[in-house]
Every structure is written in structure tokens, then in C-alpha cells.
Amino acid sequence: MSDAPLHTLYDEVGGMATFETLVRRFYDGVQQDPVLWPMYPADDLDGAIWRLSRFLGQYFGGPATYSSMRGHPRLRMRHVEFHVNPDARDRWLAHMSAALDTMGFSPMVRSSMDAYFDRAAHAMVNTFEPTPEQ
Ligand code: HEM
Structure with a gap:
């Protein structure tokens, strides 16, 4: 064992x-x-930013701030109220990929994140019905 x-x-x-x-x-x-945007709380964008960033920080090894404030993530359950079909999933992934493109992460970091987001977003799909008319 090293002391690192x-x-x-x-x-x-x-x-x-x-x-x-x-x-x-x-x-x-x-x-x-x-x-996607109609699903999100337009009047609580700062809250949404807080929740997703704390969750991701925790997932990738940072402090457990998300769980101490929000409880067990239970992400699939928390997404049941949203209409997450394959189109929504692909849009979510495209926005995350565009954001990742701006970050200058190393190839190792980028591939870890891509793999996680791809897996998580596929797991979040909860309907194959087309997006309802707004
Ligand atoms: C697949 C497409 C997805 C859609 C359409 C979607 C949509 C949403 C929406 C509308 C919210 C509510 C925003 C808020 O009030 O915080 C939300 C929350 C959240 N989403 Fe997603 N999401 C998707 C995928 C994902 C993925 C892949 C992750 C994780 C990597 C994720 C993590 C979260 C987290 C942590 C929250 C906050 C939960 C809470 O504490 O209430 N979502 N999502």
C-alpha cells in the first residue's frame, strides 16, 4: 500500500x-x-443547477452534500414524473456532450464521464410514447 x-x-x-x-x-x-426545457422548473434554475452539480460531484468522488440535503438519489424514481422518451434522452445527452466539449477534460476523464452519462441516461427512459404536444 502506498501512502498516496x-x-x-x-x-x-x-x-x-x-x-x-x-x-x-x-x-x-x-x-x-x-x-426538454418545458419539463424543468423555470423559476428554480439555480436550484436545478445546485441539485445536478452536487449529485455529479458526489457521484465522481466529492463530498456527499447531495445526499445529506436530498436523501438517497433514487434517480429513476425522481424522473418518473417526467416524460423521458428516447428523444428526450438523446437531447439530454447532446446538451451534456456539448457542455463537456467546452471543459477541456483529459481523454480519460472525458471517456469516464461519457460512459456514465450514456448509461445513466439510458436507465432514465421511462416511456416510448412520443413527446406530448405542449
Ligand atoms: C435522460 C434524460 C433526462 C431528462 C429528460 C431529465 C430531466 C430532469 C428534470 C426535468 C429534472 C428536474 C429538475 C430539478 O428540479 O432539479 C431532473 C432532475 C435531476 N436529474 Fe435528470 N433528466 C435526465 C437524465 C438525467 C441523468 C442521466 C442524470 C444523472 C447523470 C440526471 C440527474 C438528475 C438529478 C440529480 C436531478 C435532481 C433530483 C432531485 O434531487 O430532485 N438526470 N431531471
Whole structure:
């Protein structure tokens, strides 16, 4: 065993400030999206930014702030109220990918994040019905 401190992806990318930047850029894209944006709380964008950035920071090895404030993530359950069909999933992934493109992450970090987001977004699909008319 070495005495080296445990090294997490969270530390490697620069901690919570980096996750907040990523999530803000993600939401910049989501706000332009006619299918996704109507699902989000327009009057609580700062809250949504807080929730997703804390969740991701925690997932990638940072402090468990998300769980201490929001409880167990239970993400699939928390998404049941939203109409997450394959189109919504692909749009979500495209906005996340565009945000990731701006971050200058190393190829190792980028591929870890891509793999996680792809898996998580596929797991969040809860309907194959087309997007309802707004
Ligand atoms: C697949 C397409 C997805 C759609 C359409 C979607 C949609 C939403 C919406 C509308 C919210 C409510 C915003 C808020 O008030 O915080 C939300 C919350 C959230 N989403 Fe997603 N989401 C998707 C995928 C994902 C994925 C892949 C992750 C994780 C990597 C994720 C993590 C979260 C988290 C952590 C919250 C906050 C939960 C809470 O504490 O209430 N979502 N999502």
C-alpha cells in the first residue's frame, strides 16, 4: 500500500467549481431545447443547477452534500414524473456532450464521464410514447 492520498475524478477536474461550470453550460443548452426545457422548473434554475452539480460531484468522488440535503438519489424514481422518451434522452445527452466539449477534460476523464452519462441516461427512459404536444 502506498501512502498516496486517494485520488478521485472529482479532485482531478478541480472539485465542485468545475461541476458547477459544467452543469451551468449544460443548462444553457437545455434552456434552448423545446422538448426538454418545458419539463424543468423555470423559476428554480439555480436550484436545478445546485441539485445536478452536487449529485455529479458526489457521484465522481466529492463530498456527499447531495445526499445529506436530498436523501438517497433514487434517480429513476425522481424522473418518473417526467416524460423521458428516447428523444428526450438523446437531447439530454447532446446538451451534456456539448457542455463537456467546452471543459477541456483529459481523454480519460472525458471517456469516464461519457460512459456514465450514456448509461445513466439510458436507465432514465421511462416511456416510448412520443413527446406530448405542449
Ligand atoms: C435522460 C434524460 C433526462 C431528462 C429528460 C431529465 C430531466 C430532469 C428534470 C426535468 C429534472 C428536474 C429538475 C430539478 O428540479 O432539479 C431532473 C432532475 C435531476 N436529474 Fe435528470 N433528466 C435526465 C437524465 C438525467 C441523468 C442521466 C442524470 C444523472 C447523470 C440526471 C440527474 C438528475 C438529478 C440529480 C436531478 C435532481 C433530483 C432531485 O434531487 O430532485 N438526470 N431531471
